[in-house]
Amino acid sequence: MSLAPDISELIARARADLRMGLPVVIRAGERAIITCAAETVTEDRLRDLRALDETPVVTITARRAQTLKARAYDGDLARIVMPSDATPGWLRSVADPADDLRAPMKGPMTTQRDGTADLHRTALALVKAAHLLPAAVAVPLADPSAFVAANGLTAIDQDAVSEILGRNSPLHEVVSARLPMEVSEAGRLHVFRPEDGGEEHYAIEIGRPNRAAPVLARLHSACFTGDLMGSLKCDCGPQLRAALAQMGAEGAGVLLYLNQEGRGIGLANKMRAYSLQDQGFDTVEANHRLGFEDDERDFRIGSDLLKTLGFSAVRLLTNNPAKIAMMEQTGIRVAERVPLRVGETAHNTGYLATKAAKSGHLL
Numbered sequence: 001m002s003l004a005p006d007i008s009e010l011i012a013r014a015r016a017d018l019r020m021g022l023p024v025v026i027r028a029g030e031r032a033i034i035t036c037a038a039e040t041v042t043e044d045r046l047r048d049l050r051a052l053d054e055t056p057v058v059t060i061t062a063r064r065a066q067t068l069k070a071r072a073y074d075g076d077l078a079r080i081v082m083p084s085d086a087t088p089g090w091l092r093s094v095a096d097p098a099d100d101l102r103a104p105m106k107g108p109m110t111t112q113r114d115g116t117a118d119l120h121r122t123a124l125a126l127v128k129a130a131h132l133l134p135a136a137v138a139v140p141l142a143d144p145s146a147f148v149a150a151n152g153l154t155a156i157d158q159d160a161v162s163e164i165l166g167r168n169s170p171l172h173e174v175v176s177a178r179l180p181m182e183v184s185e186a187g188r189l190h191v192f193r194p195e196d197g198g199e200e201h202y203a204i205e206i207g208r209p210n211r212a213a214p215v216l217a218r219l220h221s222a223c224f225t226g227d228l229m230g231s232l233k234c235d236c237g238p239q240l241r242a243a244l245a246q247m248g249a250e251g252a253g254v255l256l257y258l259n260q261e262g263r264g265i266g267l268a269n270k271m272r273a274y275s276l277q278d279q280g281f282d283t284v285e286a287n288h289r290l291g292f293e294d295d296e297r298d299f300r301i302g303s304d305l306l307k308t309l310g311f312s313a314v315r316l317l318t319n320n321p322a323k324i325a326m327m328e329q330t331g332i333r334v335a336e337r338v339p340l341r342v343g344e345t346a347h348n349t350g351y352l353a354t355k356a357a358k359s360g361h362l363l
């Protein structure tokens, strides 16, 4: 039926459900699990999950399992048998490494080795896509169709999840309007919205860039702390202002402001990463400990937006070779890399050195 949600809309709905603490059903043929994010599950829902026929398990990443001294029999993840007295607080402390110093002892933990973990792996991927900590409570469901209908839950097929999570929802321009700015009175802000109800992204055009020549361009990922709060822990704020200033001085340019806070893990998780950094881990290790890749961003959004705006070649303001590689792979020619080294402070020398050493950033 055309009024029914398609699979990418269902996944967007599943992400919203998980963030609210609602369960989601994941199916593969006859098999199914009902799952909640460990970070958001409430007391009541946990009690209801426990009342189902089978024992709930808590799925966590193998890396997290190692810290918790739980055996990971499923390679990249572990299924912990949930203790009968587990509370939402216990679940959150299992999920959150930033809490380890405050709540050190969670074990001993028994992990499952029987059966397959594919549905649990999908649950973790969905929870991560919802910008929640990668930990999920799951219970097998014998008769999913009747259960889903009776409870009004979102149900999705496992196969579709990995396919949809791997690609971007198309973006459409919603509006653009004149925006006089300090760097140039000839500013224009465009707002783009994805079809699946996800984050909007913005493009700021300075002057009237010539579409036939490489445009001075910057792909800037949102950093609430650096862009707005003047944080000394990163170089984002000074980079944002320097990029705009250069565009203003040259009279033309385009800055894409991508809502990919915290290299795509969201502000709450970035703050968890900061708390781990205060415990001695570097920016990459902190992401890994939380169960994320060091960089979860998808720069294809940037090239999609540039193409929509009519650009095919850029002079890219960046120190990040991954941004250059992605532009080239997706059909935007990088005529020149324009270095952007500003904003070094006593607080971010370690951060910048880690990005150079581990993420290949150019000096």
Ligand SMILES: Nc1nc2c(ncn2[C@@H]2O[C@H](COP(=O)(O)OP(=O)(O)OP(=O)(O)O)[C@@H](O)[C@H]2O)c(=O)[nH]1
Pocket: 219, 220, 221, 222, 223, 224, 233, 234, 236, 239, 260, 261, 262, 263, 264, 265, 270, 273, 274, 283, 287, 317, 318, 319, 320, 323, 355, 361
């Ligand atoms: N997860 C995480 N994200 C961080 C941390 N510090 C800054 N960020 C985020 O990193 C992103 C920085 O993005 P960019 O300014 O595009 O930086 P970049 O990838 O270094 O590339 P260039 O600046 O172009 O060289 C923003 O989304 C910040 O919120 C951190 O310690 N952990």
Ligand SMILES: [Zn+2]
Pocket: 223, 225, 226, 227, 234, 235, 236, 237
């Ligand atoms: Zn920053």
